[in-house]
Amino acid sequence: MPAQPPDKTCASCGRRIEWRKKWARSWDEVKYCGSACRSRKVRPVDEQLSETILSLLAARAAGATICPSEAARAVAAGSEPDPEAWRDLMEPARRAARRLVDSGEVEITQGGKVVDPSTAKGPIRVRRVR
Template identity: 40%
Template sequence: MTPDRARTAVLTLLSRREPGATVCPSEVAREIASGDKRAWRLAMPLVHDAADQLLDQGLIRLIWKGRKLSARSGPYRIGRANEY
């Protein structure tokens, strides 16, 4: 598991969703853990780092319960940057 793989997984999962849909960070972690039912939790720091980087680059947005988040803090979902 690498940071690049986490960033790629975020963008790939979003590309498979309908416009306006989001992904859960744990979905990304499960994707990069390649089905290992325990390893996904270990992948979460990589996902959080990827979300921070992609947000800084303006490639994603973070939301929680319909509200846009300016930074990752607590629970969040990941969406496409241009859809809010």
Template identity: 40%
Template sequence: MEEAIPEALRRELMSERETAATPARLQDARVALGEDSKAGDRARLAATVRALLWHRRPESTICPSDAARVVGGESWRELMDVAREVAAGLARDGTIVVRQRGEDVDITTAAGPVRLARGPKWDPAGRIDPLA
């Protein structure tokens, strides 16, 4: 599975170049793949969450560990706390919602596994600020 996620992002990056999709989606794919050497782990995790959610049906979810696996590779577990912190920020601004057992939760107080979904301020046109 770890290889499938970056491959999906590579496909996103290539398809964005070919289809002239929004610059924010293209930038998210670049940052998630590590092509922006200035982007730190937090920026890469946020970009990866957004890019992965673009590859799912609108009602689908991802796990914070999916983003951590893309950014951290074999050391992904070391990024889980940071991935949850980044998800908390994305949830605060409404880009995503955090769910546990199908219910919206506050990731800062939720114990155990959570899922991330598109939030009320998710921009269907993909104009989300890639540095948010």
């Protein structure tokens, strides 16, 4: 049995892509974990959320954290008059944080401990890599 290839991260959601036997011949071309991510890709608002997360962290002390909702609120405040529009940006903000983890720029924590972004459930915090 051949060795399993190295892990990959989805270009859209930032989660770990689980190797599947059907991808054995095309593993190098696999970029997305599924059809939903393949159709969503990375939109301009996703890039804006990533930039906002980094700018919010840059304005904080070295070990400080932010909640993804802070980035969602900042992006929504600049584009939508609806005060609740930020809620629709929560999952995109979490995806942006996971992509930043993959690039090595931030860490995702729960209860002050670094967690795997692919399996983290519930409230998370984002901080710069120490």
